[in-house]
Amino acid sequence: MSKHSKQTPLHAWHVQQGANMAPFGGYDMPVWYSSAKNEHLAVLNRAGLFDTSHMATVMVNGPRARDLLQQTFSRDLEACLGKKRTPLQPGRMVYGVFLTPKGHVIDDAIITHLEDDLYMVVVNAGMGPGIADHLQNHLADSQTRVLDLTDQVGKIDLQGPRAGVILFGLLQDPDRVFARMPYFSCHGHLQPEKSEVRLRDGTPLLLSRSGYTGEFGFEIFVRPQDLLSAWTSILEAGAEHGLLPCGLAARDSLRAGAVLPLSHQDIGDWPFVNTPWDFALPWTEDKQGFSKDFVGAQALRDLTDPPLTAAFVGKDLRKVNAGPDSKVLNAQGDPIGTVLSCVTDVGVGWHQGRIYSVSSPDAPEDFKPKGLSCGFVRVTAPLHPGDAVKIQDKRRTLEVTVAEDIRPDRTARKPLTQMLNTEHK
Amino acid sequence: MKELNEIILPDELAYSKEHEWAKKENGVIRVGITDFAQDQLGDIVFAELPEEGAEFSSGDEFGTLESVKAVSEVYMPIGGTIKAVNSDLEEKPELVNQDPYGQGWLLEVTPSDPSELDSLMDKNGYFEMLKGDA
Numbered sequence: 001m002s003k004h005s006k007q008t009p010l011h012a013w014h015v016q017q018g019a020n021m022a023p024f025g026g027y028d029m030p031v032w033y034s035s036a037k038n039e040h041l042a043v044l045n046r047a048g049l050f051d052t053s054h055m056a057t058v059m060v061n062g063p064r065a066r067d068l069l070q071q072t073f074s075r076d077l078e079a080c081l082g083k084k085r086t087p088l089q090p091g092r093m094v095y096g097v098f099l100t101p102k103g104h105v106i107d108d109a110i111i112t113h114l115e116d117d118l119y120m121v122v123v124n125a126g127m128g129p130g131i132a133d134h135l136q137n138h139l140a141d142s143q144t145r146v147l148d149l150t151d152q153v154g155k156i157d158l159q160g161p162r163a164g165v166i167l168f169g170l171l172q173d174p175d176r177v178f179a180r181m182p183y184f185s186c187h188g189h190l191q192p193e194k195s196e197v198r199l200r201d202g203t204p205l206l207l208s209r210s211g212y213t214g215e216f217g218f219e220i221f222v223r224p225q226d227l228l229s230a231w232t233s234i235l236e237a238g239a240e241h242g243l244l245p246c247g248l249a250a251r252d253s254l255r256a257g258a259v260l261p262l263s264h265q266d267i268g269d270w271p272f273v274n275t276p277w278d279f280a281l282p283w284t285e286d287k288q289g290f291s292k293d294f295v296g297a298q299a300l301r302d303l304t305d306p307p308l309t310a311a312f313v314g315k316d317l318r319k320v321n322a323g324p325d326s327k328v329l330n331a332q333g334d335p336i337g338t339v340l341s342c343v344t345d346v347g348v349g350w351h352q353g354r355i356y357s358v359s360s361p362d363a364p365e366d367f368k369p370k371g372l373s374c375g376f377v378r379v380t381a382p383l384h385p386g387d388a389v390k391i392q393d394k395r396r397t398l399e400v401t402v403a404e405d406i407r408p409d410r411t412a413r414k415p416l417t418q419m420l421n422t423e424h425k
Numbered sequence: 426m427k428e429l430n431e432i433i434l435p436d437e438l439a440y441s442k443e444h445e446w447a448k449k450e451n452g453v454i455r456v457g458i459t460d461f462a463q464d465q466l467g468d469i470v471f472a473e474l475p476e477e478g479a480e481f482s483s484g485d486e487f488g489t490l491e492s493v494k495a496v497s498e499v500y501m502p503i504g505g506t507i508k509a510v511n512s513d514l515e516e517k518p519e520l521v522n523q524d525p526y527g528q529g530w531l532l533e534v535t536p537s538d539p540s541e542l543d544s545l546m547d548k549n550g551y552f553e554m555l556k557g558d559a
Contacts, residue, residue, distance in 0.1 A: 018426055018427070019426065020426040020465075020467065021426070031467075031494075032467055032468075035467070035468050036467050036468050036492070036493040036494065037468040037470065037493055038468075040493065249467065249493055249494045250493075252494060253493050253494065316471075317470055317471050317491065318471060318473070318491060318496075319491060319495075319496050320496070321495075321496060343493065343494050344470055344491070344493045344494070346470060346493060370470065370471075371470055371493075395486075395489065395496070395498070396489075
């Protein structure tokens with residue numbers, strides 16, 4: 001561990017559990033505890049608990065807070081919820097990116113609307129000061145306050161089909177909390193006196209239904225001093241449901257299978273366009289333009305022939321090393337780009353020409369996946385789902401298929417009531 | 426992750442700086458990775474091993490071990506011809522994690538120069554190297 005690495009309030013717990021620790025985003029974080037494979041599968045079949053306190057939290061407050069976010073964020077807060085594109089409102093959240101004037105990604109973020117004039121912006125580890133500065137630089141008035149609260153917020157993510165059942169037993173008044181909680185909504189508050197959501201021991205929470213694994217679950221924000229007790233309470237309550245603490249390796253492999261980007265790897269210092277995350281830009285319905293102006297929009301509009309980011313899936317679980325030295329080759333063997341990321345989703349496998357997940361209800365009876373490699377490439381030639389390309393590092397060349405989706409039957413968007421009432425496979 | 430004093434290092438093995446072990450057995454050298462190496466790599470989900478009959482020099486990369494996130498090369502602790510590879514790893518690569526010195530062995534080599542074995546480290550030398558790296 002670097003002596004300059006920061007630690008989350010759970011660091012001593014991780015070390016005491018014998019976690020494999022590694023530097024990530026300036027923090028010393030668990031990569032896995034006893035088995036990255038088991039942790040990945042736990043989230044698909046049961047539940048996993050992640051320490052995500054290294055993520056950064058920036059608050060934006062004031063009568064013109066929304067204007068500031070409209071100017072700097074890639075989503076149109078007046079037209080971002082659901083198919084009807086209704087405005088962001090308190091209790092709802094939205095995913096998008098902050099761009100430079102050149103249209104390059106500074107970081108991706110989830111913005112939570114807490115109160116009329118109060119927004120919480122969660123960005124990646126180490127990005128709190130940078131995003132706070134970026135917002136400050138675009139302040140047009142003295143009434144809007146931007147505050148980096150990273151060290152004052154603890155965060156843990158409970159993910160997987162049993163997450164609701166586990167949390168139900170731990171919450172005060174769970175029926176009320178869960179009564180209306182669609183995907184990307186929240187209850188509670190960061191300020192304890194304003195939070196109506198509490199654990200049975202009284203711990204106040206901000207509880208959101210979201211996450212980075214593609215599976216059903218929650219992100220739980222607590223005060224740093226409450227983090228260890230909340231973490232251990234959830235682990236104890238989840239033991240009978242097969243809940244495992246999970247490290248960054250499982251998060252990484254789960255998100256790739258769910259076609260979600262990892263900041264600074266799948267999205268980063270290049271124009272944010274032609275990606276599988278098209279929904280993060282405020283396109284008008286006819287896709288001819290943006291529904292608002294924002295930092296970076298002009299650069300994206302002006303681009304001619306920009307590169308393209310695409311998801312891929314392999315034929316088996318073998319991988320290449322991603323990075324600038326990797327290559328993507330087209331059918332003719334010509335280099336057309338580089339591999340941004342490549343991991344194994346151990347929960348999926350091919351069967352008779354299609355991918356099943358261990359949680360697919362229609363998976364064949366004897367289905368035992370060994371896993372498939374998956375990730376993202378960045379290329380200069382147009383690619384479409386189903387196209388075959390080769391990915392290459394200095395050691396090996398693998399045939400992979402460009403994919404619109406990878407791990408089927410993900411649970412993230414399933415109705416909460418269904419996840420509370422059904423015994424998941 | 427194991428503490429250094431928890432790493433199992435059998436007395437009778439020879440160790441390479443790349444974290445392979447070698448053991449003389451009925452005229453061939455059996456090769457695997459150390460308990461330290463399997464602990465560092467985490468869950469092995471795939472082992473890519475050479476064909477029988479392939480020839481390698483000491484220090485050559487002979488295959489890869491694939492964990493969920495990474496691909497790691499494995500190197501020959503001794504030169505020679507591949508006599509056998511552990512076919513059990515095709516179905517159960519996790520044997521490398523569970524039993525790195527037993528059922529998780531990787532391959533057997535007919536050495537071209539058996540004296541190369543003497544240039545490898547003994548248990549104490551390897552442990553000192555690990556302490557130095559830590």
